[in-house]
Every structure is written in structure tokens, then in C-alpha cells.
Amino acid sequence: MSGYVLILNAGSSSLKFRVYELGGAADGWSVAAGGQIEGIGTSPRLHAKDGAGKAIADEALAEKAGASAALDALAKWLRSRFGEAGLAGVGHRVVHGGAAYAAPVIVTPRVLDDLRALEPLAPLHQPYNLAGIAQLLERMPSVPQVACFDTGFHRGWSSVAELVPLPAEIRRAGVQRYGFHGISYEYIAGALPRVAPEIASGRVVVAHLGSGASLCALKNGKSVDCTFGFTALDGLCMGTRPGSLDPGVVLHLFQALELSAKEVETMLYKKSGLLGISGFSNDMRELLESNDDGARLAIDYFVYRVAKELGALTAALGGLDALVFTAGIGERSAEIRRRIAAASAWLGIALNEAANGANAERISAPASRVAVFAVPTNEELVIAQHTRALLGLAPARAAGGK
Numbered sequence: 001m002s003g004y005v006l007i008l009n010a011g012s013s014s015l016k017f018r019v020y021e022l023g024g025a026a027d028g029w030s031v032a033a034g035g036q037i038e039g040i041g042t043s044p045r046l047h048a049k050d051g052a053g054k055a056i057a058d059e060a061l062a063e064k065a066g067a068s069a070a071l072d073a074l075a076k077w078l079r080s081r082f083g084e085a086g087l088a089g090v091g092h093r094v095v096h097g098g099a100a101y102a103a104p105v106i107v108t109p110r111v112l113d114d115l116r117a118l119e120p121l122a123p124l125h126q127p128y129n130l131a132g133i134a135q136l137l138e139r140m141p142s143v144p145q146v147a148c149f150d151t152g153f154h155r156g157w158s159s160v161a162e163l164v165p166l167p168a169e170i171r172r173a174g175v176q177r178y179g180f181h182g183i184s185y186e187y188i189a190g191a192l193p194r195v196a197p198e199i200a201s202g203r204v205v206v207a208h209l210g211s212g213a214s215l216c217a218l219k220n221g222k223s224v225d226c227t228f229g230f231t232a233l234d235g236l237c238m239g240t241r242p243g244s245l246d247p248g249v250v251l252h253l254f255q256a257l258e259l260s261a262k263e264v265e266t267m268l269y270k271k272s273g274l275l276g277i278s279g280f281s282n283d284m285r286e287l288l289e290s291n292d293d294g295a296r297l298a299i300d301y302f303v304y305r306v307a308k309e310l311g312a313l314t315a316a317l318g319g320l321d322a323l324v325f326t327a328g329i330g331e332r333s334a335e336i337r338r339r340i341a342a343a344s345a346w347l348g349i350a351l352n353e354a355a356n357g358a359n360a361e362r363i364s365a366p367a368s369r370v371a372v373f374a375v376p377t378n379e380e381l382v383i384a385q386h387t388r389a390l391l392g393l394a395p396a397r398a399a400g401g402k
Helices: 067-082 109-116 126-139 168-172 182-195 247-255 261-270 273-278 284-289 293-317 327-332 334-343 353-357 379-390
Strands: 004-010 014-022 029-038 045-050 055-060 087-094 145-149 203-209 213-219 222-226 322-326 371-374
Touching: 004 067, 004 126, 004 379, 014 067, 014 379, 029 067, 029 379, 045 067, 067 126, 087 126, 087 379, 109 126, 126 145, 145 182, 145 379, 182 203, 182 213, 182 222, 182 322, 182 379, 203 293, 203 327, 213 293, 222 293, 247 261, 273 284, 273 293, 284 293, 284 334, 293 334, 322 327, 327 334, 334 353, 334 371
Parallel strands: 004 087, 087 145, 203 322, 322 371
Antiparallel strands: 004 014, 014 029, 029 045, 045 055, 203 213, 213 222
């Protein structure tokens, strides 16, 4: 092979990866492998498939191996499969780019320091995103690395959409609405001209529904608003995050309940949302299968919040031409899509029940005034395209391309 690009998405307990081979297909590259190491810190295991989807690895790593050991194990596996040479670059998902980084960037020690300062704004993701970058900078300093930001796609919002209504001196310190899940939304915006060219330049709301959940309003393929704001706690109810809260609730946690800052952070990031409401699970599949009252309440609240925010973003767009579901719940849960559509019928949304049940790409009924789609996202492809372009490995392509 003439070389490969490695794409990493590092989390607290998992390390997702994809390998793109350069010169491996008619368009100049192809997927050579992909997979993840899951169970980091407890019982880590490496799973991988080749570009055709055939399993090529399923092996246990050292018990309780941490993130650093997991990355070392992945590097060893990659060398055994692809050889010592040929790694042309590494692309990373980084959740927060802050005010300074609106576009993908080649990582330097200075860039890494800047991004570390944002860790308190994304404690579930940013430290783990950056730890892998730092480890590779130390051990493979000659291999260029590219950081792609979940906030980047949302830069360019109007001043009103970005505004956090606090005093000017606070806003000048970087307190503004950023939006997240931007890499996923960039993929969908790039895919719509292929999937549904008739609405690609129209007024579209994309629903990225997974353990983390948000909605994004697109006009002419550009983000104009998002349910996320300053941090990834805002907006919709999520797996373990509450979404929008009255700020007075947080004051109450500090002042009346006398919780510490760490206790409040842990509650907001790890103990709330679907888990907090149900009392037993943050997994939508488990909740849908349960007859527990808490599970039903968690699902009802999730659907209520999505429908409510869909109405708000429709107002921001001045109307709605299409709704696109994506990410784990959005792509695979016909029941949640059905419930959201039913709660949003006043917008003119009507589903084709057979198409929805079959997880088809277009799932709206012929009479629906709003077109509805379920489109799988591909964040790794977007990161790979930016990495390839920024490192001069090949011309840039539309984010939603194959």
C-alpha cells in the first residue's frame, strides 16, 4: 500500500478507529479497516473489520488496561497488519475548539495547550480526545496529526444565535453559544445533495439522536442554530445529561443542597438525563423494552423535548422543508422516530409506517408536507477528508461524499 490515514475518536471507555488506505481505490482511497477498543479500564477488547465488513480482529487486551495502554495495543495491531511504514497522518475528533479554532488544524504543542484549556467545558470528551493526541505527539512526533472540531461547523452563526445574555466582560472572555455534533452535521449537509437534492438547499432540521443528542437547523446547507450552546449539557435530554435547565436549579444545588462543584459536575454529566429520570438505564433500547414507570417517563420526556425544540428551530428557520434523523437512536429506532413525528404532526409531518419500520432512507408519507429521512452519519469520513486535504494527500471533497 502507498500509505494510510488513521482516524481516532477517543472516549473515556472506548477508542474508535478507522483506517483509510491511500491509493486503494479509483477515487484515491478506500476503507482498509475499522473498529474499536471497548471496555477501557475494565475488560478492554479490540474489535476490527476490514473494508468489506469481515471480522479481522477480536482479542482481549490486558485486564484493566487504561487509555494509554489501549492506544499502544492499537498501534501494535496496526503495525502487524499494515507494516511499520506508511502512516501518512492521524485525524482526531475533538469536541471543543473554542473561539480560536473554527476549522480543522494541524496539531502542535501550542494548539494542544490551547485545547486543554477547554477541558472544563467538555469533561466527558475533551480530556480523552487530547490524551491520544499527546501520546502520539510524544511517541511519533514525525507523523502529522489533524484535529477536527465538533464546534467548527457551527461557526458563522448570527450574533444573536451566538449570544449568551450575560455582561459584556463575561462574553469577551469566550462565553458564547458554540454548538456541537458539528462533524456529524457536516456529513449530513454534504450528503443531502445526493440523498435528497430537492431539499438540500432548503430549511432542514437534522436530529442527531444518540447517547448525546441535539438538533441542528440548516439553511442552504449551513448551520444557523443548534440546541447545544456553551457546553454539551444544553438542549435535549440525553443519556446521562439533562439538557436545558433553569440556571436557578444549579444555584439551588450549590446553595441549598451544598453540593461541591465536582458533585454538581458529576450529576450533570453522568447521573441525569434518561438515567436520572428512569433510575436504571441510559440506553434507549432498554427503556423501550421496559414496563417500568420511570422508563416510560424518560421516553416521554425525551420525545417531548425533541418535539419542542423542533418547533423552536422551525421558527428560527421560518418554516421547515425536511427533517433528517441520524446517529444511533435516530438511525435505528423506528419507534422513537414514530413518536417524534406524531408529536410534530402539526408541522405537517407524516410518516410512511412501512418505510419507517424498515429503516428506509426516505420515511415520510407521500402526503407529508415535510420530507423525512433517516440517514446514517459518518463522522470518520469527514475527519478523514479534512485530514487528507489539510496534509496535502489529495484534493478536498464534499463532506457527504462516499
